[in-house]
Amino acid sequence: MIMNNFRMTPQRRIILEELKKTRKHPTADEVYHSVRKKLPDISMGTVYRNLEILTKQEEVQVIRNGGKKKRYDGNSTKHFHIKCTNCGRIDDLPENLVGLIKKNITVDCGYEITGYSLVLYGLCPDCKKKLGGK
Amino acid sequence: MIMNNFRMTPQRRIILEELKKTRKHPTADEVYHSVRKKLPDISMGTVYRNLEILTKQEEVQVIRNGGKKKRYDGNSTKHFHIKCTNCGRIDDLPENLVGLIKKNITVDCGYEITGYSLVLYGLCPDCKKKLGGK
DNA sequence: TATCAATTAGTATTAGTTACTATTACTAAT
DNA sequence: ATTAGTAATAGTAACTAATACTAATTGATA
Numbered sequence: 379m380i381m382n383n384f385r386m387t388p389q390r391r392i393i394l395e396e397l398k399k400t401r402k403h404p405t406a407d408e409v410y411h412s413v414r415k416k417l418p419d420i421s422m423g424t425v426y427r428n429l430e431i432l433t434k435q436e437e438v439q440v441i442r443n444g445g446k447k448k449r450y451d452g453n454s455t456k457h458f459h460i461k462c463t464n465c466g467r468i469d470d471l472p473e474n475l476v477g478l479i480k481k482n483i484t485v486d487c488g489y490e491i492t493g494y495s496l497v498l499y500g501l502c503p504d505c506k507k508k509l510g511g512k
Numbered sequence: 513m514i515m516n517n518f519r520m521t522p523q524r525r526i527i528l529e530e531l532k533k534t535r536k537h538p539t540a541d542e543v544y545h546s547v548r549k550k551l552p553d554i555s556m557g558t559v560y561r562n563l564e565i566l567t568k569q570e571e572v573q574v575i576r577n578g579g580k581k582k583r584y585d586g587n588s589t590k591h592f593h594i595k596c597t598n599c600g601r602i603d604d605l606p607e608n609l610v611g612l613i614k615k616n617i618t619v620d621c622g623y624e625i626t627g628y629s630l631v632l633y634g635l636c637p638d639c640k641k642k643l644g645g646k
Numbered sequence: 647t648a649t650c651a652a653t654t655a656g657t658a659t660t661a662g663t664t665a666c667t668a669t670t671a672c673t674a675a676t
Numbered sequence: 677a678t679t680a681g682t683a684a685t686a687g688t689a690a691c692t693a694a695t696a697c698t699a700a701t702t703g704a705t706a
Contacts, residue, residue, distance in 0.1 A: 385652060385703070406693080421655045426694065428653095442576070446663085447693065519672065519683060540663080555686045560663065562684095580662065580694080 384435065390428045392416050397438055397452030403459070403468040405447045443468060518569065524562045526550050531572055531586030537593070537602040539581045577602060 384390075396412050397404070404412070410425045429450055432438040441449040443461050449468060451459075461468045518524075530546050531538070538546070544559045563584055566572040575583040577595045583602055585593075595602045 383652085383704080387653065387702080389654075419655070421657090423656075423695080423697095424654060430695095445576075446580075517673085517683085521671085521684065523685075553686070555688090557664080557666095557687075558685060564664095582662085 384431060389413075389417060389420055389424050390432070393425060393428045394432055394437060394452070397432075397450055400452065401470065403441055403449040403451050405449055407447075409450060441468060518565060523547070523551060523554055523558050524566070527559060527562045528566055528571060528586070531566075531584055534586065535604065537575055537583040537585050539583055541581075543584060575602060 392413055393409060396409060400412075402408075406422075406426055406429060409429065410420070410422055413420055413425065429438065429440075433440055433450075436454050437452075439451045439454050441451055441459055443449060443459065445461075453470070457470055459468050459470060526547050527543060530543060534546075536542075540556075540560055540563060543563065544554070544556055547554055547559065563572065563574075567574055567584075570588055571586075573585045573588050575585055575593055577583060577593065579595075587604070591604055593602050593604060
């Protein structure tokens with residue numbers, strides 16, 4: 379019998395715990411280092427694999443923020459982020475922000491906003507056709 | 513005497529031309545291949561360097577779109593993009609889109625929208641302090 | 647408790663990008 | 677025109693984040 383179940387291993391559990399208890403949106407490498415304090419023998423591959431699995435399970439979300447490293451967010455509810463162009467730090471933003479952006483891109487959240495980018499995801503007309511029967 | 517001027521070399525000019533005349537938002541590799549039709553000996557490094565320089569000069573903008581490849585856009589005016597989650601293709605969106613997104617994420621542009629992400633850029637409070645005197 | 651896919655640590659590989667190196671081309675001031 | 681100094685180039689090496697591979701181990705289920 380094929381089991382498509384995921385196991386909750388100690389490694390996976392601790393990776394998730396670390397992500398849930400921080401608001402720092404760490405990179406895979408940062409997760410690796412914080413988890414290693416509790417599991418000194420964990421490997422980078424395990425961290426990457428579990429981050430991917432937890433993302434699929436929607437326990438975690440990935441932030442692709444314009445830099446080359448992915449960042450991971452233990453808060454899986456839909457929300458927006460703001461990134462510091464100097465240090466790369468990422469903070470959460472309240473959900474009503476889109477409206478504020480529309481008029482003037484000025485938000486009183488301590489940041490000095492210099493820009494923003496928006497990317498939608500979806501299927502283009504061609505792919506919709508191709509995948510139509512799926 | 514230090515000259516901080518950029519030269520408009522044939523390589524740079526043709527790279528820019530190729531970007532201006534397409535709406536396909538090509539990757540560095542795609543730029544390389546289309547430019548090579550006119551300059552068969554151009555090297556990948558030259559393409560990357562010039563894309564970077566043209567971006568600094570704001571002739572071109574970079575699209576970091578959630579994949580690992582950067583894409584380049586010869587249209588340097590502020591606008592938004594939509595990316596196909598299947599084929600990676602990126603199209604332009606009209607600027608009034610942010611408002612539309614706010615209510616319901618349904619846009620009649622042929623795409624089937626499955627999600628979107630928004631990232632603001634700016635200086636966080638800490639960095640503002642650090643760089644205050646600059 | 648026997649089974650067997652899922653998971654693991656460790657390592658090798660990949661892919662995109664950037665850095666380096668020796669050479670050539672351009673620019674501005676003699 | 678010649679020189680001096682910088683920018684740019686082709687080609688290649690190096691880097692880095694992420695993924696793939698491998699043999700051994702784990703742990704949920706029958």
